[in-house]
Amino acid sequence: MRRRIPHCPHAWPWNAPGRPVVNVPAALVGPGRPPVGVQLPGPAGSEPLLVFLAAQLEAGRRWWERWPPGV
Incomplete structure (x- = not known):
């Protein structure tokens, strides 16, 4: 397990015990x-x-209407 944590530092607390997680867009931060x-x-x-x-x-x-700046 310790070898896997660096590859997914923010997800392992939920992935290890098999709990579900959904990721959603939150913000556009800048060009590129x-x-x-x-x-x-x-x-x-x-x-x-x-x-x-x-x-x-x-x-x-309405994320389908938004694009990151510079795209």
Whole structure:
């Protein structure tokens, strides 16, 4: 496990025990830089709730209409 942590330092607390996590866009930060994402973890078995939440956030923020500056 210790060898895997450096490869995914922000996800291992949820991945190791098998808990679901969804990543959603949060902000555009500047030209030539990728969007910043936020991980939303949930308890075991909460995949449907997390996907529903991510879809609601995507619809509300209309990310499909946005592009990082300089693209």
